[in-house]
Amino acid sequence: MTDLKGQLALITGATSGIGKACAFQLAGEGVNLILTGRREGRLDEIKKEIEDKFKVGVCVLCFDLSKKEETLNLLEDYRDRLSKLDILINNAGGAHGADPFDKSSIEDWEIMIDINIKGLLYITRLVVPYMKENKSGHIVNLGSVAGRWVYPNGSVYCATKHAVKAISEGLRADLLGQNIRVTNIEPGMVKTEFAEVRFKDKEQANAIYKGMTPLTANDIAESILWSLKQPGHVNIQEMVIFPTDQASVFQVHRS
Numbered sequence: 001m002t003d004l005k006g007q008l009a010l011i012t013g014a015t016s017g018i019g020k021a022c023a024f025q026l027a028g029e030g031v032n033l034i035l036t037g038r039r040e041g042r043l044d045e046i047k048k049e050i051e052d053k054f055k056v057g058v059c060v061l062c063f064d065l066s067k068k069e070e071t072l073n074l075l076e077d078y079r080d081r082l083s084k085l086d087i088l089i090n091n092a093g094g095a096h097g098a099d100p101f102d103k104s105s106i107e108d109w110e111i112m113i114d115i116n117i118k119g120l121l122y123i124t125r126l127v128v129p130y131m132k133e134n135k136s137g138h139i140v141n142l143g144s145v146a147g148r149w150v151y152p153n154g155s156v157y158c159a160t161k162h163a164v165k166a167i168s169e170g171l172r173a174d175l176l177g178q179n180i181r182v183t184n185i186e187p188g189m190v191k192t193e194f195a196e197v198r199f200k201d202k203e204q205a206n207a208i209y210k211g212m213t214p215l216t217a218n219d220i221a222e223s224i225l226w227s228l229k230q231p232g233h234v235n236i237q238e239m240v241i242f243p244t245d246q247a248s249v250f251q252v253h254r255s
Ligand code: 8X3
Pocket: 143, 144, 145, 146, 187, 188, 189, 190, 249
């Protein structure tokens, strides 16, 4: 297994859910962190909590990944640090809206495309040349079961996650021979802020999990950690993770 101690990881969308869980689990392995997100207060709290609990360094970068200029300018200032990155976890993203195609909001589409696809591309484009130079690196993309199966009222979200799968495959092809691993993690129902953002309504979001046991952010972070810890010659390319109560995007058992 790979010892991650002393490595440097950047996690996008680290203020909550899977990103935050990854931050704590990686810190527990002795990984130094660069955490990004839009909510400054939360980033600072997480930094303090991690630095108090673990012996690792945490740098926080507050910016909106959907804003191209803001993102590229800020990352430019941190080129030095980014050139030493061992692990990139492209976690930021989400679903906005849950309406049929003709009733969904164009603004929601744009947010999903800007963050889930374009944001991931901006940051990965900046980091990959350094990983190539260093002849090492591991990129973990947060895809989804929505990147494999399309369901009603989710066309554009599903499209963005299909894009994440395609980008992961493209990266693997173009980086072959450079000792850079690319993993696409594809979870089903995970209980985070995800559903609340999607439905824009707390009650509707909670109803989704009624009578079933969803995955937790920690379940996914553990799978990511396991992928990272594989020996260098092993690349976990894709991982589909459903709760036991979910057989497919169309089948959920509720008691
Ligand atoms: C989140 C999982 O099943 O809501 O990407 O699409 S699902």
